[in-house]
Amino acid sequence: MPDTALPPQIPTTPVTPALLEALRAIVGDKGLIQDEPGKQPFVTDWRGSLVGNAAVVVRPANVEEVSKVVKLCHDNGIAIVPQAGNTGLMGGATPYPSHTGIVLSVGRMNKVLNVDPVGYSMTVEAGCILQTLQETAAEHDRFLPLSLGAQGSCMIGGNLSTNAGGVQVLRYGNARNLVMGLEVVLPNGDIWNGLRALKKDNTGYDLKHLFMGAEGTLGIITKAVLKLWPAPKDVATAWLAIRDPQAAIEILSEAHAASEDNVGSCELMSRACTDMVLRHIPGTQDPLKADTPWFLLLEWSSSRPKADGAEGMSEKMEQFLADQMEAGRVLDAVIAQNEAQSRNMWVIRESVAPASRAEGPGLSYDISVSISKIPDFIEKGIKAAYDVLPSIRPYPLGHIGDGNLHFSFMGPVGMDRQTLHQYSPAITRGVNDLVRDMAGSISAEHGIGIEKIDELAHYRSKVELDTMRSLKRALDPKNIMNPGKILRL
Numbered sequence: 001m002p003d004t005a006l007p008p009q010i011p012t013t014p015v016t017p018a019l020l021e022a023l024r025a026i027v028g029d030k031g032l033i034q035d036e037p038g039k040q041p042f043v044t045d046w047r048g049s050l051v052g053n054a055a056v057v058v059r060p061a062n063v064e065e066v067s068k069v070v071k072l073c074h075d076n077g078i079a080i081v082p083q084a085g086n087t088g089l090m091g092g093a094t095p096y097p098s099h100t101g102i103v104l105s106v107g108r109m110n111k112v113l114n115v116d117p118v119g120y121s122m123t124v125e126a127g128c129i130l131q132t133l134q135e136t137a138a139e140h141d142r143f144l145p146l147s148l149g150a151q152g153s154c155m156i157g158g159n160l161s162t163n164a165g166g167v168q169v170l171r172y173g174n175a176r177n178l179v180m181g182l183e184v185v186l187p188n189g190d191i192w193n194g195l196r197a198l199k200k201d202n203t204g205y206d207l208k209h210l211f212m213g214a215e216g217t218l219g220i221i222t223k224a225v226l227k228l229w230p231a232p233k234d235v236a237t238a239w240l241a242i243r244d245p246q247a248a249i250e251i252l253s254e255a256h257a258a259s260e261d262n263v264g265s266c267e268l269m270s271r272a273c274t275d276m277v278l279r280h281i282p283g284t285q286d287p288l289k290a291d292t293p294w295f296l297l298l299e300w301s302s303s304r305p306k307a308d309g310a311e312g313m314s315e316k317m318e319q320f321l322a323d324q325m326e327a328g329r330v331l332d333a334v335i336a337q338n339e340a341q342s343r344n345m346w347v348i349r350e351s352v353a354p355a356s357r358a359e360g361p362g363l364s365y366d367i368s369v370s371i372s373k374i375p376d377f378i379e380k381g382i383k384a385a386y387d388v389l390p391s392i393r394p395y396p397l398g399h400i401g402d403g404n405l406h407f408s409f410m411g412p413v414g415m416d417r418q419t420l421h422q423y424s425p426a427i428t429r430g431v432n433d434l435v436r437d438m439a440g441s442i443s444a445e446h447g448i449g450i451e452k453i454d455e456l457a458h459y460r461s462k463v464e465l466d467t468m469r470s471l472k473r474a475l476d477p478k479n480i481m482n483p484g485k486i487l488r489l
Helices: 017-027 036-043 063-076 130-139 156-161 245-258 271-280 313-326 339-350 352-359 371-388 417-437 453-459 462-475
Strands: 056-058 080-083 102-105 112-116 121-125 179-185 191-194 220-227 234-242 263-270 294-302 330-335 362-368 397-399 404-410
Touching (some): 017 056, 036 102, 063 179, 156 220, 271 352, 362 417
Antiparallel strands (some): 112 121, 234 330, 263 294, 362 404
């Protein structure tokens, strides 16, 4: 973990009383939060492990106010930490303890500006809650596929800035694949209006992709045109007890054809991980009391309603699972018979993060390798951790349909966080070296933020790092936009 107390090359210009009044003139009293209790949720990361500082939290109401605030900060060399729902896991939206500038929250910019069901698009402001956008799309018989555990509080601006993944990437892609156009405020305060609802636009560089995944270091996303899909009408969700991870990827491989290319999600869960959720999350029930170390959450969905007397998703899945049992890959399975059963399965999957917080200190790695390498990675990765700390408790899980594993560990029972983190560098090097050797990524969907700056510098090539720095310096020569995140300049 980098030294968060001594970030590199971050502007330290203070917010003077005169600058504070200038900010107040732009956003008004309700757009400023100055008291320490009020600022606390904005300077503390979701996990509670990183706590920073800010002179003031600024909450603009529209893009014009964002532009004026950023221009004021640019002209005066004030550092800005852009923030949406503050649900990230890498500290990208958390200011450093030495941060003397502002946090700029887009939370007040939360309007759905347009829904075009005919053109399958929706134009929204950056502060819209993801779940609200999912529900808005559903009201128009459309589907927004971006789906992750924090969807009740995360905001679309942050989702796009981190190129969020989630449980539908297998079929629909990451956040950047769901975007037609963006509006962005650049580090000098200029507004780039790229809100074009076009599927084809070959007019030079595709600028929107610069800002998705940049974690607010190149500009602030203020609006987006999102792609929509037909609403699912026939959904089958199943919880499978499986032989091992190799069986999981073979099941997925054959599911594509068996479902007529309707696999929406395929989530691997270890028994240890499932048991941890059942221990800590009230109301969850074990879908399948099977004595096996591995489970698979499999969902198929079609936009075509099931016709009377016709074979639907559930019937197709039932036959498929019978075939997989005969092949020895599936040991037992249950298909959800109603929404409550399906929701229980998904709550188990989506509650791993809060359950792990309740369980105690741990280490988590958000990695990706090619799908066929997942079983080998799990075996070798757990061995690498055991070699450092034999009593560590692995609980791997992940979106194996897209090669993304949340390769996580709980500390040994009774070990405190400080002691566990003495082992962290050696375990991290073992895991990430394995990722490198398998031509994978050390951050599949969570980004870099503060936490992985040193790891990115260690594993990315000089050409890649220099190119990223060139982009940063070109767009943000004063280094005021989320400085000290992703890269050391």
